[in-house]
Amino acid sequence: MAAIDKYEPGTSHFLLGNEAIARGALERGVNFVTGYPGTPSSEIVPALAQCTQKGKLHAEWSTNELAAVEGAAAAATAGLLSLSAMKNAGLSLALDFITHLSYTGLGPKGGACLMVVCDDPHGHSSGDETDSRWLARFATAPMVEPMTGQQAVELVKYAFDLSQKHSAFVFYRGYTRLSHASNPITMGELPTGAPKASSDSSVSLNPYLSIDKHQDLLAKMEAIRAEFEQCPFNSYQGPEKPELVVVASGAGHLAAAEALETLGLEERVGLLSLATIWPLPTAWVVEHLKNAPQVLVLEEVDLFMEAAVKEALVDNGLGSVAVYGKGSGHIPMSGEMTPDRALSALARIFDMKAPARDEAYERLVQQEVAPLVISRGLSWCAGCPHRASFWALDKAIKADARDAYVTGEIGCSTLDVFPEGKAQIKLLHSMGSGTGTAAGLGQLKPFGYTQPVVAVCGDSSFFHSSVPRLINAVYNQADMLQIILDNSATAMTGFQPHPGTGNTAENTPAPRLDVAKVCESIGCQVTIADPFEVRATTKVMRELMGKPGVQVLILRRACELVRMKAAKSHPYRITIDQEKCKGAECAVCSRDFRCPALYLDPATGKTAFKEQICSGCGICVEICPFKAISKQEND
């Protein structure tokens, strides 16, 4: 894939939605880009990091989203165009700063700032499908959202203009079906030159004397609403006297268009599509709905747009217009907006039959195909250090026999709670929370709490948000064991670098923060072990679980996919002695350790391994209780 600044203006190329957002930012002259990885937002920062130029464009992976938005906002106050990219969970983390930034605005230097937040309706790769549109209303800030890849490019420029004009940061919302969809995109011109950055010390940007500032902010939002009334990316398609108007945003737009086509309703139904999510361009919406006897709202996840449309209708004396959508039960209250959902809602309203699969075929599928389809759960890669770490933890907890309680968080370690994991983590929420919750439990001794408390986090999470919680644990003298799975990457989201890896988003060297030194400096007892030495690691875990105070165990071993990318070869070749292997009687390596390369061969009744899958890590040599597996160094 070429860097996105290499495409000539006027030519068309196949871009991922996130790359389209990045290209739009380049075409508008973005200067300062920050972010923290999180699906589905993670491709925006790398796309821009490939195009950086000293004094013109900077792009960074920040330590967390709060640091990211603060950095971007500050650059805008110094007159630059900045962008910060994150997933919905990241915006939640950054909210404290953001709600204050609404009040102060970006100052007089003419900078602009986009907060790009990508939601994951249906939670394809997230623990939740939280709808971040509410946060625009919550933070009193404008939000826009594109409907197609090409519009994503143009809307970035519109949003930067808006931000500059009103000295307000603008939320730009992406979502999985935009961010991770690829479409042909036509390239625009790239600007030359860059503004010079400086701060205006004659003004103080602060939120105090807030009543006045709140009033100013509300007036600013009204000015933005007035501008949204004219937004060229909002559109109406359809008859002058529609029988129904569909109000659509985001993925709802293309889903609605397809459903109307399938049902042949294009001449009878209007399609009102909005790229401006908040504030609602009330007058424009009411103008198009006032002659419609009924309305259907098509949007993803929550009834955000539907609520705003209903408010607008009631406020304008049109409360009797029938509004269908999530409230009426025509659209489910959770999940993605798909053509199927749009189709079934429209068919229900128009009393039409939604096209369904041929009956005989449906029966065939139910009887002959579906019964064969077993589920394919996620599991750690072959050679993953986490598999060894959790195997050791399982053994240590069983041997300890005091019902140790494990808290965890998001990362590849989360695979532990999936059906094929080791089911050790019992409390799991947001990044950093494994440490925070363990610190709480670790102080419950006076209440009769006797279980050892163990927290597990990744190295990226450690820097992201575990550190302040660990400080809290030390300060309040909790008893806990913090295990840090130091695999030299932000693996779960695509191996991005972080403060402990020694390189940056632009792939330049950076100071490497040592996890062990950080922990020591805040007063933790630190032990380092290699998870591949599973038996020794198990022993260390047992010892540390009994000790008072905040114990830290760093399990250091690179993510297998990161190692493989650099080394390009496997360290060992494995052989399984068919005589020594006890087969189904034992099966510890496949049934218990669950390396995906090992399986019981039904033909021989013994363990065999798949060469295409084996990473040659050699851990199974130590796992096998009968010494049936041996390893030879690869040359």
Next chain:
Amino acid sequence: MPLSPDPYNLIISGIGGQGNILLSRLVGRLMFRAGYQVSIGETFGAAQRGGGVFSGVRISSKRLYGPVVPQGAGSMIISLEPLEALRMISGYGNPGVKALVNSEGIHPVAVLSQKASYPSDEAMSAAIHKATDKAWLFNATKIALELDAPIAVNIVMLGGLVATGALPLDADEVADEVKASVPPHLAELNLTAYRRGMQAVAGA
């Protein structure tokens, strides 16, 4: 050239790490260059960790469609793994659907831990043939391993797709695109993989 059906909904499925995203983008780029509107939808969050992954490639001569393929509306299913082909057929199949399938199975972890059993090759093949209008099954993994390039399974499958004649793809243009999308030192290897896939399906 008109497509039948239009939109043509290509589903490309497999296991994380098999390279189905590259395959869907290759096909997408080629069809876009041939003058069609193309949308690809992917979900690839935890794609590397042994889970099933799939992309929908929606191709039309009429207009741009959204990236989500409606249920039961698959035109052609290309699967890099046979169990995933069945999964896609149960969701997107219909009496007219076609399938191009790599017959080499990859066992889910639940099978390794003996909580589920993997269907036999015969059962999978029979079900795929029964529930499709036309199906091509061949062992693309074996071809890739013979070339000592296990990661080229996706390119073997691309060769297979061209040989099915299901899409208006020109064999030489596809070869050029393959060459352009891999590092130069791997070009010959991938072109061989592509040709071997084409031969395997043309001869089937």
